[in-house]
Amino acid sequence: MNIVILGGGAAGATAAQFARKEDRKAEITVFEASEYPQYSRCGLPYALSGAIPEFESLIEFSAEWFKRNKIDLRLSTEVLKVEPDTNTISFRGIDGDGKLQYDSLIFATGARPSIPGIKGIAEGDAKKKGVFVFRGMDDAKSLKEWCGEKERKVLIVGAGLVGIEVAEALHIMGHEVAIVEFLDSILPGMIDPDTAAPLLDKMSSLGISARTRALVEEIFGDGSVAGAVVKDRDTGPEERIECDTVILATGQKPSTSLAKDAGCALGRHGHIRVDERCESSVPGIYAVGDCAEYLDFVTGAESPSGMGTTAVKMGEVAGINAAGGSFALPRGFLNSRVSRLFGLEISAVGPISSSLTEAGIAQVQARVKGSTLPVYYPGGKDIMVKLTASKEDGKILACQIVGEEGAGLRVNLAAAMILAGFTARELALFETTYAPPVAPTVDVLATAAEAIMIKLRRSGKSG
């Protein structure tokens, strides 16, 4: 059994790990275009800020790990072609070109930063000096080196998770940070605008400006960034912002050209479409992580993976199946997500409100504020829950939580409720652990569920 994996990131390395667990004797080869064995991309902002002292400590599956597990890791090696007719790949490495036969192949080719067409962004073929993207180890290292001991004035384009995490890192490092976001709110794909409000307040109190519904029209400066022209999408006026650094955090494009050429069908968002076994439309070829597209559990719509969490799950499933085992994802991704930003833990599961509306799903929502501890016990922290249930049948569809702590672990519970098809009524009666120094008798999630039941009852539905 020959298993070939294209890409040695979180998804690819996990696939290799589980393929090895499934078949102790298979030949497993991982091709990785960069010089790095698998490292945590999610950890990069924290290595940038210094919270993690060394970039190298982000390496989780080291070259030694691959060796120990008898997995052939080919670094700095580019795969040029995948030919499913002959089950052959062609590659180009440091030692020249080569070909390899495979029985199963896994695309874990990831994605590359999406570069918006902004005037002045490039000088010739290269990015203008002072313009950065933030996806891989080298991007983060270059940015850290550029910042050096200087006090930079940074404009971040895009207020998604990467944009805000990098903003926090740079703020901690002492740089001046401004953010421009094209959409209505910060973290637009992750949480609803009302859930984002406390974070926006916190950032504003720290002197970090975030312009929403705005776009960068031009990056100016001779040879190096000197500033940007930002336009308000509604009112129209242009504003000149002085800055010496621009970070493009405007999303990513899946790396799919090899897969396309190999005949793999792409999904609605242009990623490699896979089934619950993580298999593409070409039998024996799997796809995992940022290059792949599966389904959203709640809406059933095609949905890119895009997160470390889902990448790892896909890696596990594809690795086992590619090695001849049998493992399947649930019927869609819950997309559980969390970050800790400027002292707030922000977490969510299920589609954001506008995606549910888009999918034609009638919602009932409750927003409640509670505490992590009983009122009588000192030290409880405020925690805000926005819970969404189906107006039709009361089933939990989504949950967003913000607090100083405990948001992510509470979202895990909401995620299990969604996966199980439980209703607000079942959540209201759910036995959460209680002890005065740990948690209140009625968790804020149950309070939110009760609020939803009342709303459902008023609208003539049972929760």
Place this chain on the structure above:
Amino acid sequence: MNIVILGGGAAGATAAQFARKEDRKAEITVFEASEYPQYSRCGLPYALSGAIPEFESLIEFSAEWFKRNKIDLRLSTEVLKVEPDTNTISFRGIDGDGKLQYDSLIFATGARPSIPGIKGIAEGDAKKKGVFVFRGMDDAKSLKEWCGEKERKVLIVGAGLVGIEVAEALHIMGHEVAIVEFLDSILPGMIDPDTAAPLLDKMSSLGISARTRALVEEIFGDGSVAGAVVKDRDTGPEERIECDTVILATGQKPSTSLAKDAGCALGRHGHIRVDERCESSVPGIYAVGDCAEYLDFVTGAESPSGMGTTAVKMGEVAGINAAGGSFALPRGFLNSRVSRLFGLEISAVGPISSSLTEAGIAQVQARVKGSTLPVYYPGGKDIMVKLTASKEDGKILACQIVGEEGAGLRVNLAAAMILAGFTARELALFETTYAPPVAPTVDVLATAAEAIMIKLRRSGKSG
């Protein structure tokens, strides 16, 4: 509609609260034998230690709250008789005797400490001076007063949750504490011996001795406690322990005499047996909290409520049903439980291992140690998970977690898995939230689930 509730503790007050929400016009009367409106009994050890500065801050449903909600709270009033033939109760209060008609009645009469038959425990009809129980507000206040500014030598009989929580409080207060437990391990009803081991180590390092498989044969001292004779159940020798205070934490007996006289059937453990609507065998009479007995979700066996968590859920269900609404518990209790003891958060859900064995359920168990954060992120805390699944079908049955933090919230996720009937395989693939400063990509719960899958596979079953 006349609703009468006997007992104004957590279960009774919650029943009153939800009866009021269900029917804005019902007459609701709560009879409470003590002088206190509802307070948190679970909070008493923390008011004893001083973590909560005032006993009075434990009051959650104040007299004013009852007034505001137009609920007639009769404190220091004893109910003498319940007559279901005529739907009448007789009571004796400060202002004399009376009778009241009801349409629905809820027993929330709680329990009283179970006093073991130890030689020398009493002087005449009263407990010997220096002997205490620890259930209600007055018990806690008396103990605090007895300790005063002195340095007491305390022997605690019983290493259940109350015993250990009081041991911690007294240790914080500077008293010398020893514990004697009849059974094999500390927290015997809550967690398995191997889960209790880290706590036992911690206590031992703090100078708190815990003798297991031992019993107190005699409490000696003339007029006041001077010591106790403790016998090892296996090896037999008796040991004289010097102490000036003995605390009996040997469990509780449900207060059921009125219910028995009213014809309510009792369960296997002698509590009032209720169905999923919290209704007793007598129509229109409900029972909730420590006096009631429902089913265990996993084994289906009759199981006393016994915890604040389940008391409150029963109160909610009974209150709504007593007021003419319709609400039902799941088919049994999960018994999610947690405490924070000597810096360790200890949490569990589902039956302990010996109860599963007793119920004839074949188990597969995995014990794994993980961290609350990814290895590369500083500050992660060790966390130990013991996960139990059915050997037949891989379904999650129980989970016990010990760590410095995050045990209780993780147990909530395991509890949802049990309630949903999910298998180890489903838990292994479950998307838990991940971000470097919050949680690792693969939560320790998922790692435990993977370990179970491997064991199931080895035994020829699928996870």
